[in-house]
Amino acid sequence: MSDAPEKKDFKAQIAELKIEVAAQLVIEKTADAECPFCKNSEWFLETGGGLSPAEDAAPVFLMKDPRSFLGPAPSFATVSLSCTNCGFVRLHNASVINGPKS
Numbered sequence: 001m002s003d004a005p006e007k008k009d010f011k012a013q014i015a016e017l018k019i020e021v022a023a024q025l026v027i028e029k030t031a032d033a034e035c036p037f038c039k040n041s042e043w044f045l046e047t048g049g050g051l052s053p054a055e056d057a058a059p060v061f062l063m064k065d066p067r068s069f070l071g072p073a074p075s076f077a078t079v080s081l082s083c084t085n086c087g088f089v090r091l092h093n094a095s096v097i098n099g100p101k102s
């Protein structure tokens with residue numbers, strides 16, 4: 001039995017995240033943000049991996065529960081930025097960033 005339909009569904013789910021849009025909004029909303037540990041203000045965006053091309057923003061999934069019985073473990077997508085000096089990692093919930101404008 002082929003697993004192609006499941007992969008297609010996952011690819012569609014990744015596209016629906018609009019992670020590139022979320023990443024751009026995070027960068028705009030937090031421009032000049034300082035690292036809480038070293039005060040550096042330069043960050044790099046997590047890119048590539050999984051289904052994302054190497055140069056594109058890639059979602060990082062936070063697992064809510066490692067147990068999985070049917071389908072993937074419960075998780076949510078984030079935009080990940082790392083401090084270029086000390087490596088501190090900050091995560092922004094993609095569904096909040098891409099949610100309704102207030």
Ligand SMILES: [Zn+2]
Pocket residue numbers: 035036037038039040083084085086087088
């Ligand atoms: Zn830092």
